[in-house]
Amino acid sequence: MEVRTELYWESNNKYGEELCGDKVEAVQSVEETIMVMADGLGSGVKANILATLTSKIAVTMLKQGSSIEETVKTIMATLPICKVRKIAYSTFTIIRVDSFGNCYIAEYGNPPVVLLREGSVIKLNGTVRKIEGKEVREHRLKVQRDDIFIVMSDGVVHAGIGGILNLGWQWENIAQYIEKVSKVEHTLGGLVKLLSTATMNFYMDKAGDDATVAALKIIAPQFVTVFTGPPQKPDDDEKVIAHLMRKPGKKVVCGGTAAQIAARVLGREIETSTEFIDPEIPPIAHIKGIDLVTEGVLTLARTRELIMRYFDPCAQYKELRQLEQKDGASRLARILVDATDVIFLLGRAINPAHQNPDFPKNLSIKLNVVRELAEILEKMGKHIEIIYY
Secondary structure (H helix, E strand, C coil), X not given: CCCEXXXXXXXXXXXXXXXXXXXXXXXXXXXXXXXXXXXXXXXXXXXXXXXXXXXXXXXXXXXXXXXXXXXHHHHHHHCCCCCCCCCCCEEEXXXXXXXXXXXXXXEECCCCCEEEECCEEEEXXXXXXXXXXXXXXXXXXXXCCCCEEEEECHHHXXXXXXXXXXXCCCHHHHHHHHHHHHCCCCCHHHHXXXXXXXXXXXXXXXXXXXXXXXXXXXXXXCEEEEEECCCCCHHHHHHHXXXXXXXXXXXXXXXXXXXXXXXXXXXXXXXXXXXCCCCCCCCCEECXXXXXXXXXXXXXXXXXXXXXXXXXXXXXXXXXXXXXXXXXXXXXXXXXXXXXXXXXXXXXXXXXHHHCCCCCCCCCCHHHHHHHHHHHXXXXXXXXXXXXC
């Protein structure tokens, strides 16, 4: 079983602090995903530095093949010493999942990871070992699709202490809440947002500590193939359409010429919509067997803009509504955001319209727009391939 991952996180700063003492770092690739949530000692600038160093070191070293022992030793040797408490550390949680579904979790000092599987929370029982005198709890397990791992800093479990709740929001209570809300909220961003909002409610919007919720969901690979731009050689028309149709997953055609090529080779009609949902974006069309048919460079440029907004993890939940619009760019952005693997079949024939001096200067030619779009998607952890025709 091949798997991919979806990530989402949200942090709330301690009341009165400009910087968060928690830090989440993640890297995603076809081979594996590594997510690290670090909680620096104390709060404010010092905590932020400790957490940033810890998360950056852990992600970088693990990605390069270092063992957990080497990683922890490097973290301990690198962190600055607190002059007041004479200790230097940041608690951390590491989750590593490969494409075959093997999962490794290392926890040091943070609340236990929550595993939500088929609507129920499972408490993981790992093994403890000492590394550099520190007790690190490890878990090794095989994941299932739709598993959700939720990582919290201690600011979440301490929410409400001395106020609404005498002992804070205990782990067991949080687990029950997650089970309850997961029955009505099925998006990862929505689940994290609800948990984060509940935490701030217990703090009465004045958090006594930095509070971070980070989630990792196991998903099936989602394949998308996008054909845009006519091939340089007209003889390649059939070849590119055959390539498009044999690929698994969703199929998208961008551009009038590309749509005409697809319709001609497939022997199917193009049905053009007359509905202008967004006056700046040309309407979509329909070809049987193709999931989405849009105009070319204007739509791709707007798609790039939408996905750039979505790229900021803190903005993701807010941007979800924008991607629910029905215009061609929003539909394409939604498809690409949901994808894990994207192939662009990019024709290199020059479109004379794109060289017109009257053409808007802020729009790059199609090739550049697609390349920039591919770069953004790759930074989001998606596997991208561009095949030129």
